Amino acid sequence: MSKKTYLWLGVAIIIVIAAVYVLASLNYPGANGQYGSQEPGAKTGVNPAALNAENAAALKKSEVLPGYATESASIEQAPMIIVVDEKSFSPKNLKAKINSKVTFVLEASDEETHSLSFSDKVYAYIKDVEFSKEGGRKSITFPANVKGVYNFYIDQESNKGTLAVE
Numbered sequence: 001m002s003k004k005t006y007l008w009l010g011v012a013i014i015i016v017i018a019a020v021y022v023l024a025s026l027n028y029p030g031a032n033g034q035y036g037s038q039e040p041g042a043k044t045g046v047n048p049a050a051l052n053a054e055n056a057a058a059l060k061k062s063e064v065l066p067g068y069a070t071e072s073a074s075i076e077q078a079p080m081i082i083v084v085d086e087k088s089f090s091p092k093n094l095k096a097k098i099n100s101k102v103t104f105v106l107e108a109s110d111e112e113t114h115s116l117s118f119s120d121k122v123y124a125y126i127k128d129v130e131f132s133k134e135g136g137r138k139s140i141t142f143p144a145n146v147k148g149v150y151n152f153y154i155d156q157e158s159n160k161g162t163l164a165v166e
Helices: 003-025 053-062
Strands: 080-084 093-096 100-108 113-118 129-132 138-144 148-154 160-165
Touching: 080 093, 100 113, 100 129, 129 138
Parallel strands: 080 100, 093 160
Antiparallel strands: 100 138, 113 129, 113 148, 148 160
């Protein structure tokens, strides 16, 4: 082979390596199933896994992450009221439309303090949201931007429910 052929072969190898590197470094929700299943072309909004501790603290203070739920979700949806007592909660299976703003209204019917957490990576930033009868109803709002079924629990992981985003 000539020097020119070796040169072009080297350039082609470098281009392939660069393309593989770029594709591997992308954090595309749904590409490996990590963030739930997703239809091609669906809007995903901000990657919740990229949220930092400051934003997680903002969730606890204001119940809505500033610039997060309001900018990445466009469909208004009726609030979902979840009533909790010392042993259970209702309803356990909730549904949301894709690209909607989801609002959970948490209401304790007993005298205990309860906490809500999601166990899936998409909503991992929603963790230990405390509420009680004494403190009144607590509302949290977040985006439903990725199709899938997501698990949440109240107080302990065995007391779980699901949010289906369709």
